[in-house]
Amino acid sequence: MSQHHKKKVYFASDFHLGAPNKELSLIREKRIVKWLDTIEEDALEIFLVGDIFDFWFEYKEAIPKGFVRLQGKIAQLTDKGIPVHIFTGNHDMWIFDYLPEELGVQLHREPIERTFYGKKFYIGHGDGLGPGDKGYKMIKKVFSNSFFQWCFARLHPNFGIGVANYSSRKSRAKTGNDDDKYLGEDREWLVHHCKDILKEEHFDYFIFGHRHLPLNISLNEKSKYLNLGDWIKYYTYGVFDGSELILMQNTVENIKGKPYTFSHQNKKVS
Numbered sequence: 001m002s003q004h005h006k007k008k009v010y011f012a013s014d015f016h017l018g019a020p021n022k023e024l025s026l027i028r029e030k031r032i033v034k035w036l037d038t039i040e041e042d043a044l045e046i047f048l049v050g051d052i053f054d055f056w057f058e059y060k061e062a063i064p065k066g067f068v069r070l071q072g073k074i075a076q077l078t079d080k081g082i083p084v085h086i087f088t089g090n091h092d093m094w095i096f097d098y099l100p101e102e103l104g105v106q107l108h109r110e111p112i113e114r115t116f117y118g119k120k121f122y123i124g125h126g127d128g129l130g131p132g133d134k135g136y137k138m139i140k141k142v143f144s145n146s147f148f149q150w151c152f153a154r155l156h157p158n159f160g161i162g163v164a165n166y167s168s169r170k171s172r173a174k175t176g177n178d179d180d181k182y183l184g185e186d187r188e189w190l191v192h193h194c195k196d197i198l199k200e201e202h203f204d205y206f207i208f209g210h211r212h213l214p215l216n217i218s219l220n221e222k223s224k225y226l227n228l229g230d231w232i233k234y235y236t237y238g239v240f241d242g243s244e245l246i247l248m249q250n251t252v253e254n255i256k257g258k259p260y261t262f263s264h265q266n267k268k269v270s
Contacts, residue, residue, distance in 0.1 A: 007044035009116050011238035013125065013209025014230035016091065017067050019054035025066070028231060031250070033073045035237075038256040043082050044116070049209040049228060050089025050125030057094040071103055078104030085112075089210065090127040117242040119204040122197065126208030126227075129193040182215065191217060194225045205245050207238060214247055214260055229260075236260050 015032055017025050039046070056064055077084050087108045088095050100107050111124025185191050194206045198219060206225040214229035214236045226247060229236035235250040237257065248257035 006117065006242040008039070008042050008242075009044050009047070009240040010039050011047045011049055011123070011207050011226075011228055011240075012231065012236075013049035013087075013228040014051045014089070014212055014232065015048075015070075016051055016054040016230070016232055017070065018064070019232070022066065025054075029067060029070050031235075031252075031255070032231060033069050034255050035250050035257075036073050036077065039239075040077060040080070040082070043077075045083045045085065046077065047085045047123055047207075048087065049123060049207065050087040050127070051091045051209060052086060052089070053092040053095075056092040058096045058098050063098055071099075074099075074105060075103045087123075087125045087209075089125040113203075116240060119240070119245075120202065121205045121207060121240075122194075122203045123207045126190050126210035129190060129208075182213070188217075190227070191219070191225060194219050194223070198223055205240075207245075214249075214262065216247060216262060234260075 012032075015028065017029055017032075019025060036046075052070075053064070053067065074084050084103070084105045085108060086095065086099060086105045093109075095107060099105050108124075111122060111129070114121045114123060182188070190206075190208050190211065194203075197203065197206075203223055206219070206223070207228065208225070209228045209230070211227045212230040212232070212234075213227055214234050215225065215227035217225045219225055224245070226238055226245060228238055229247070231250075235257075236247055237250065238245055238247055247260040249260040250257045
């Protein structure tokens with residue numbers, strides 16, 4: 001297959017569907033589905049790298065209302081034979097077996113390693129990785145505990161989902177980015193995490209979400225870290241065409257997108 005006709009690998013994260021309200025979330029969901037329509041014909045695989053939903057919990061016989069357009073589109077993609085991967089994020093870590101069974105997605109709770117066209121990728125949501133953030137790491141252990149999940153499942157869905165949505169409204173994902181600047185190498189925990197991994201094993205690309213900030217950082221001469229940004233403010237996603245991984249930006253005028261232009265505030269090359 002020639003370079004020009006190679007299938008592409010797509011990466012997106014942090015849709016936060018459900019935030020900040022039903023009306024605005026639906027507009028964003030329709031935009032995401034249109035984007036998936038445009039990449040369907042040349043997609044080798046699609047990775048949705050966490051926080052697809054602003055909140056998600058699966059009861060035995062119930063799931064949160066809404067998001068049917070995205071779920072239907074994902075099912076259409078997997079029925080067509082296009083692998084779709086979903087990573088749990090800090091907002092939707094309580095995805096269990098519904099999406100894999102009903103939509104045919106491959107579910108990941110931890111970072112994974114993949115190779116495409118001879119290039120090695122390390123892919124994960126990014127929450128709880130690297131040094132620091134000890135408070136969240138403790139909370140994640142509690143929320144990941146099967147007994148805690150069993151206890152939450154005892155709550156009536158109207159109450160349990162209501163409480164969770166109220167809590168989620170207080171997060172920065174409800175209103176946008178509070179940390180909308182590159183913090184510097186010493187304070188970007190995912191940069192630390194990438195460099196620690198590189199001490200033991202080479203990867204060409206590290207891909208994370210979670211940060212809500214598009215980043216393209218050279219870790220050394222052969223390795224890069226890309227943060228996928230979000231679909232709240234930036235509408236950015238990654239695409240690998242077999243030779244280069246670039247960050248694209250979806251616009252209303254150009255659904256498939258154009259190369260994202262980094263500003264000096266949020267790009268750092270070390």
